[in-house]
Amino acid sequence: METTFGDLTFLFIVFLLSATLLLLISRKKTRTSRRPPGPPGWPVFGNMFDLGSMSHQTLHSLRTKYGPVIWLRLGSMNTLVVQSAMAAAELFKYHDLDFPDRKVPDALTAWNYHEGGLSLNSYSPYWRMLRRLYSAEFLSAKRINDTAAMRRKCVDNLVKWIEAENGGEVDIGHLLFVASFNLVGNLVLSRDVLSSESEEGFEFFDAMNNVMELGGKANLADYFPFLRRLDPAGMKREMVREMGRARRIVEKFVKDRIEEKKSGREINDEHDLLDVLLNQKGDAKDPPVPESKAINAVLEMFFAGSETTSSSTEWAMAELLQNPSSMRKVKAELDRVIGRSSSSSKVEEGQLEELQYLQAVVKETLRLHPAVPLLLPRNAVKDTDFMGYFIPKDTQVLVNVWGIGRDGDSWDEPSAFRPERFIGSSVEYKGQNFELLPFGAGRRICVGYSLAHRTILLVLATLLHLFDWEAAGGAESVDMRERMGITLRKLVPLKVVPRRRAELLTEDEAKI
Template sequence: MECVSGLLVLLAVASFILLLIKKQSKKGTQHRPPGPPGWPVIGNLLDLGTMPHQTLYRLQFEYGPVLWLKLGSVSTMVVQSAKAAAELFKNHDVDFCDRKYPDSLTAHNYCQGAVAFSNYGVYWRLLRRLYSMELHVSKRLNETTHTRRKCIDNMIKFIEEDAEASRARGESGEVNLGHYLFLMAFNVVGNLVLSKDILDSKSKEGHEFYEALSKVSEWASKPNVADYFPFLKWLDPVGIKRNMVRDMGRTMKIVAQLVAERVEEKKLAKERENNFLDLLLEYEGDGKEGPDKISQQNLKVIVLEMFSAGSETVSSSIEWGMTELLRNPDSMRKAKEELNSIVGASRKVEESDIEDLQYLQAVVKETLRLHPPAPLLLPRNARQNTNYMGYFVPKDTQILVNVWAIGRDPNTWEDPLSFKPERFLGSQIDYKGQNYELIPFGAGRRICPGMSLAEREVHIALASLIHYFDWELGSGTTPETMDMNESMGVAVRKLVPLKVQPKKRI
């Protein structure tokens, strides 16, 4: 009897192996994009390193602009040229418009409520409409110009005060510019969404929110083995999901308090001007479900998303822009000369000036070409089996678009590794999603909904910093020795923060 049982087990195992071999053989007949060979089980995971966008960029010179990887058990296609991106966004946008999100963002159902990570469907279209028609439409942005002006004025004041205090102590007056940029961007979101500065000396809950949100960002950007081997999600082997549940829960609790305060303010008619939260509350479903309703949980997720997405990406872009200008003194000189000519030394730069500041616009484009805040954009997911550029892409394949590599493609850009804003003077190339050689905000249906707001913030903040101060590098740093290494997070920041000495000009 034991022999019969053993034989049955052997037959079952043999049948399974034969089926597996047949399945793999059948898969092999499908034409996949080229890519480096992977290790058993882990695939190409060890090939990526700590800066995957840089590694993938180098691989394109060996394997071409469309790359196939196996990251653990996750099949992944990487798009790395303007031509391949155009094919994706023009002809396969719907095929690849779902999201592949990390396990950490399933905490508190964040992935289902956030516009950036929710899958394509009725709810996503509702949010997209709210963002594009109510928050980021030109009329609404024009109405909130004073809000951004206030936050930038505060940033300038804090930089000036802290530099003077440093000099009074006998120090150099050096400041960490990225710190002030983040506070400015965070408070811009706070004013647009909640009509208040979240980070100021009087707001205890604001600082608690900032600290908790920093932990959320840390867990969201941390590599997680469960993302590459989904069968391990239940185990949460490195504890990222557990930590995210705890820290996101803290942020949700604070957001709930902020929402309750706003509801009470409106009841008492203390505030007449509507903010984005007021708009969301009009769609709040009060427990009811429907195509035009937002649940209480999702409302908190949206507020949280606004802060996490609207702060680090904007502040990192401005920091990279200032870094490149300080590293290229001739470009800084040209930007200052333009500001002196258009604005003059007797007043502040205003958003209405930006249209006339052609060189400044070119500086921003060149900064975003070399330093897109999300170098691989957000991962997409194939909704169905798709024929893409002659390649077979199975359903549930992860799709990455390496805009960092596209911005450095020598087939598209002359001298691609050099910072040359002049390349955009007189050029029609823009970053609005129609020119696929420059897509730092993405393109197609899932282009970043906050692009218009980010565009205004980056231009006016960068122009104000250049116009108000002269800047000197500190700590014995020269333009030639500036550290340009990157640090991966929610956005790609400078590994070594930009520390500079401001000297008042106007």
């Protein structure tokens, strides 16, 4: 049979098409095979059921088998998990701008919550404007110094509540949470949100508690975004209701403040976050903050700033109660720096930097019990090459700082509570030392870490200096198991019995 020119052209085209197809298939294969290692998943559901409620612990246990960079499929959500200091350094130093957005849980899109504040916003001009505003006007070193009196008031109240128990058993985690909640209320709205005079304060507290509880729950709609409209677990509906209750109260505060401003109230050094938000004049580049976003930004501070601070303080107390030699060292340092006479028994913020051992206790606590163990999930904005792996756009990125804090490659005796490891060491938690990242790192590092550092130290120093503490049921009864909510909390709340230290009582107090 004769081969014509037309046949040859046809064969050439078929060859070309097949070659292109093969190339595409092989490229796709090499691309997918360049994914990080990870446990095999179920069809459709992937690894959704493998992680359990303590996903940070499960992921940490997978490190030995799969290494420090793991690939998971959670329903239809691709997920990259980073769990060593070296991989975290790679991520934050070289890929911060490849993963600058957040993966937003569906329930937290209720009332467009995710668009008002910093934590869930995309890396947008609005986020940059807000972050600048917070760093300059609300959480700057000067502003934190200026608000020392608010912290003093909240800590004094905490001491009064403890004393009101008359040496009985105290649920210290609960009291710490209420104190932190009121501290945020003072910084943000200039009011004790929870005071006996305010009924709406209790309504707000209750609604925010429910919002936080819901915010920490897993939701099917996050793993299969096509289910979002159906909201099969009803989480968004519940969130709309609870956040709606909290919003109605904050909306009233905001409207009152707008009226006050109209009637000539001047903003001065005493300004709170609401003033900062409403006073953002705005220009073509950075428009003013609309009222609905300001409400969400206010709510965010209660979300981000209260339980994180209080549960970290509760973990520190629990660790100290289990480690009497560390407790003795803290107390000896407090006696030396603060003094033992009743007239000088109050801890001043200016003294906190001298408390080197207490600072080491806080670092050691946050190494073992970071309040946000997987950080807030980031999201890939484009296809990226990460440590030789192909990471497609829209991949969720988790950084297991809980696992990194317990990684034998970075720490000697990683599970032992040994604050001494930080004495004379330059390791800090400001996002530069990748083995210790309780506040995250990079552009999205916690905006409140200086405030949190100051508050935790002040509260611990005050409580440990004024009282001797015993665990109700003895030191061996302290249960260190974890529970995951919006933060990593103690499963069993810490119950303690305080005794006011006699040598620090004034003569009048001692007579009572």
